[in-house]
Amino acid sequence: MSVMLTKFESKSNRVKGLAFHPTQPLLAASLHNGSVQLWNYRMGVLVDRFEEHEGPVRGVAIHPSRALLVTGGDDYKIKVWDIRPQNRRCLFTLHGHLDYVRTVQFHHEMPWILSASDDQTIRIWNSTSRNCIAILTGHSHYVMSAQFHPKEDLVVSASQDQTVRVWDISGLRRSTPNTAPGTFDTFDNFSTVKYVLEGHDRGVNFASFHPTLPLIVSAADDRQIKIWRMSENRAWEVDACRGHFNNVSTALFHPKHELIVSCGEDKTVRVWDLTKRSAVQTFRREHDRFWVLAAHPELNLFAAGHDNGLIVFKLERERPAFTMHGDVLYYVRDKYVRSYDINTGSDIGLLSIRKFGSPYVPPRTLSYNPAERAVIVTITSDNGLYELTTLPKDVVGEVKDSSTDGKRGSGQAAIFVARNRFAVLNKTSQLIEVRDMANSVVKTIKPPVVTNEIFYGGTASLILSSTSSVVLYDIQQQKTLAEITTPPVKYVIWSADGSLVALLSKHTITIANKNFSQHTLIHETIRIKSGAWDDSGVFIYSTLNHIKYCLAQGDHGVICTLDNPVYLTRVKGKTVHCLDRSARPRTITIDPTEYRFKLALLRNNHEEMLYIIRTSNLLGQSIIAYLQQKGFPEIALHFVQDKTTRFDLAIECGNLDVALETARAIDRPECWERLAQQALKQGNHKIVEKAYQQTKNFDRLSFLYLATGSTEKLSKMAKIADARGDPMSRFHNALYSGDVLGRIAVLRDVGMHPLAYLTAKTNGLEDIALEILEAAGLTEDDVDDVPSFGTSTLRPPPIITPTADLNWPSISTGESFFERALANGNLEGGSEVPYMNGHDTGVAASSALDEWAKDEEIREDIAADEDGWDLDVGGEEAAAEPEKEELEVEADLGAGANPGISETELWTRNSPFAGDHVAAGSFDTAMQLLNRQFGVVNFANIKPLFVSTYRSSHAYLSPVASLPPLQLHLRRNPEESAPSRILPVTPRTLQSVRSELSEGFRAVSGNKLPEAQVIFRSVLQVLLLVPVSSDSEAKEWRDLVTLAREYLLGVSLELERRHVAQTDPENVKRSLELAAYFTQCQLQPPHLQIALRSAIGVFAKANNHATAAKFARRLLELNPDPKIVAQARQRIAAGDRNPRNAVDIDYDEFTEFDICAASYTPIYKGSPAVRCPYTDAAYLPEFKGKLDSLIQLTEIGASSSGLPAPRS
């Protein structure tokens, strides 16, 4: 133990008693001046003070489970206090002791209070009945302390009579004695002295039990600490620890380790080895005698009270040495190097380092080298040591001890800096040695600053921490790369991709980039313990009592609170992996919403923000305030429900539409007034008008109408004023609208005849002037003393620009991503979680970021795919519409409702098939799709098809009288109503196409070839718009296309042949060729028979018997009617007789060929051909780029993507 680590110190009067709170970071201290203090030692604040005792308070204890405090003072009183802040008070006082009370204690389970007093008694009180239930007598001098046994019904007491006594109080538990006051005699039954331990030569100040072993430790004025052992029937002194050179005040067993801690008036706190009874550690103070010592029941914490206050300390560093590599944590627990896989949770001990350094000191740091699978451990004992050891490959049986092949040396810090190099800092000599794996020095560096600590600084670099700065130092060039002024840096944490580094000091975090060119400093009032990088580049850190986050630009905030400090090792999504103070791996689930949102905000990652808004309840004033403060009120607007807040935000960001809508909802005059002001600023006088109307602000309204030149409305206002009977308003309106008569009328009505008269007069209305005079009972003569005024020129200004009907154009605030997305109702690729986190493997910690990148790529891919379908073309256009007006989906009911997404738009979104787009009326995208998928360029022919398909997909119905009918949309899946799945009806289905096709077949059989040609062509056109829903349907679709194509080609060939025969009967060769090609079409057997028979006939006629016979043979293979069989046999016979061909034709039945559908010539296998992108019909290369002649829709040879895959 190199130092005693002081955690907290306070200055006060002499501290005589101390007690830790079992769960909270609270410490009660009783002072010599009569005050009892309650400290929060973690925050360093005085929580409360209890000042009712007169004179010194020596005993203090906190109830193990309730918020109770008990104190005992020199005023003989024992007081029990409620320490809850809301009702802190003294609950009751126990009277009975006749002298100073030295110690008090609560029993761990019974409602008992134990007290020791200078009146030579120990008393047990029932805190429920508030009576003394037992008086233990026997000591012959002051009883200096009394303690319950932690489990058994025993009490140990120490007295100035030089004895330590153990009392058996089991009788007390068995039968609660008569507790009526005044019956003291019954107490004797329970005051059984079990053992009297004699051995100290002076008065004994303190005695306590071991938490688990049958041991007692006592501290006495003879400067000794004695250890006693108990058995069933006796107790004896085991040993004594000598070393204090003055009275020993208190001695305690360490709750966890085999140690004794003591303090005394020799101004020391000492630590002893329980087994060896040797001093381990001494902590000395200059001036303060120690009076009391307390141990925390759970934590590795002690408190000691002295003449001028108290200190809280711990005996050893609790920060476990650990290092992360990928998802594997290497750490040291109980002097074993262990590995913990945070994915699998496997936790294995790898290496024992028990023989390394002092047994009482835990190792300080651990550095791991994945290449060599080696670790360097450092320890502070012996002035700093390091040890380099390789980890065993597999752990079987007993773990390896580092002493077998460990290479040691002295140094205060040692870390790996490269695969086969590590650096060792020697603080006293201020040298950094770079050593190789054999532990021999390769290089020695004199650091440029006084270095206290070294850290890995990136490849071949070190971070040197000095008292006032950190230096990034290049080992190879031996020069300083950069320097940042900061308080002493204690820990350094690199982000997974090595681009950012967090430098932790006691109260500050510096986030820097990897070359220290940019950095941010964050201050914390509470001590910072540890930190880890989230995979998205947020630094998560822990302080004594919080887990917090900080963004690279410096924003930080609390994620959650902690009961006890933890050491963060890794953050993966919502899970924080950490080590607790006993070096056990733990996980804490946090809510990362807030910082992810802020991060997304900073990065302008709107999709992520939107995702967060949608998926989590990110609400509350803080985030709204944050958005406002960061200048994004319009975003805050999107997820604020509260009307008033919405209104405020809308006014702030000048979003008049929302402001108007919410003002309507709130409908309070002050809102309308604010809206009017804001709208006035923006020149949106229509909203101003509305607001004024709402607040019945007639004056302003009139003036507004004057300003906008709306004479019509002014006259309306005049009417209203009339109705309201408000002459002033009438006068105003008359004035504004230049209505002289109106003005006169008002003046007359209110009896202001002189003014009325003059008004009439100056406006040249002599008749009316006279009338007024008459009404007033006067004549012209009576008013001849009135000077004559010229004609009034008072007129309302002429209207130059009629602004009444137009609003000032205002600069569009640009498209808000949120408006668009919220309007869309669903996120693009909504199923995707945009926030990918923590999928990295152990190989490279940075792969998590790759995931990010990959994720983005995937998204791009999707976008690209959609391009392929060309959904965007229509989609964008259509989406743009609602965007502009759409404010948010959850608009309150009201007049401000904006159009939603039409069903047709959903259809286009939900389907990649042209037919569905046509049904949706999105001809534009449908054409694009057809063009991309099938190379269709000539749409004129399929216009009727488009129109009828669209027509058949919508019905109209008006449920309410006289309103325009509702357009209803026919779906092919009526049982589906989820917007993402609905699809339009299919007026033409595969089935209907099939029946149409069979009509074509009938036409072929009936030799109505022109008709058949029309039908097949139409079938191919219809098929273009038939969507498929499964792979089998897709296959059927393709088969139908091929079938129709073959028939169309065959029919066209035959028609061409007839045409040739008619127009050019001499051209027998061509006629024969065409007949032969017809037989090559893939027709169904009955139709093939027709083709063959026709060919046989033609060939026979042309005396090409050989070929005719061949056709006949093929005919036979089809098992035709017997009659036909007979004919065929004849032909074969004829061919056999006369195996010649009179006309030489271009027909080679032995080579496979396609028939060019334009020139009707064969394209033999191997010859170049271009194809129709839709039907796959073959064409000679010369036709590339031309319109296909079969169906006259597509561009021959155009590239195409084909039928899109059905969406299941």
Next chain:
Amino acid sequence: MDSSELYHIKQQFTLGAYKSLVDLTLPDPNSPDYNPTLIYKARAYIALDKPSEALKLLPSESENLALKAVSALAKYVEAESAEQGGESILEELRDLCVEIEGDDVEADDREKGLVKVLAGTAFARAGEVEEALETLGAGTHTENLEAVSVIVQIYLSINRPDLATKEFNLAKRWAEDDILLQLIESSIALVTGKDAYSDPHSFYTEQLANPSLSSPHLLTARGVTRLLRGEVSAAKSDLEEATAQLGGAPDKETLAALTVANGLGATKLADAEQCWSQLKSQYPTFPLVKDIERKAAQFDDLASNFEVPPLAVASA
């Protein structure tokens, strides 16, 4: 409380039995039912696109705001079909709306509500959605079910079934099981397709069985519902029956629905075309007709974006 005659009239109006309403004989002019009946009759005429008949029916000079509003709507519809701007009439309706807000108006709540409904209807026809909604008091908890029905239909027409549903749910709290409320519910389901259109289907089937009235409109409506449900042949029989009830002359909606029904499946394409040409010639302003014309024009525009290469023909 309405008299039973009036209740019946209202029900007929709600269910679109306009034909029987216009044949109605008016009660005694002194009866309290006189005005309401007159109004329903006039509104039925308007609903049948015979605004001039309605105007004939209505007194030209009346102080009654509701009557004024009805005649304004009639005039508006007339002006609309004559393709004259109805802006002045809308202005008139706006004034009426302002008037009913005054305190000293001689009109009961029903009449006030009616003025709003009629004005809202006219505004909606004029495409003034926002004004219509505002006039009707969307989202303001006015207990005016007829207004709600108009609001709902407006919401539906702008693809906001969500808002329509909200409005409907609000109304459900106070309107109990009014037939109009059921109609509203079924209209919403017609748009959203909730539960495979079971609401409108059962509603219209139920009302068809209602002995107290018969209305081809209900048959048409069920036909359309069946179309939406994909029951094409059943739909066709409904629509044909509706045509028969209409004396062989289908109204525009029935005709439009028949066009659609015949267009589904390739068998009756000729019928579809025939219905279509009938619809086109008889009701050139019907939304479907206009829409298709627009689409056809759009098609030509769009098709011209693609360059059509010369036809592949074998050069001799």
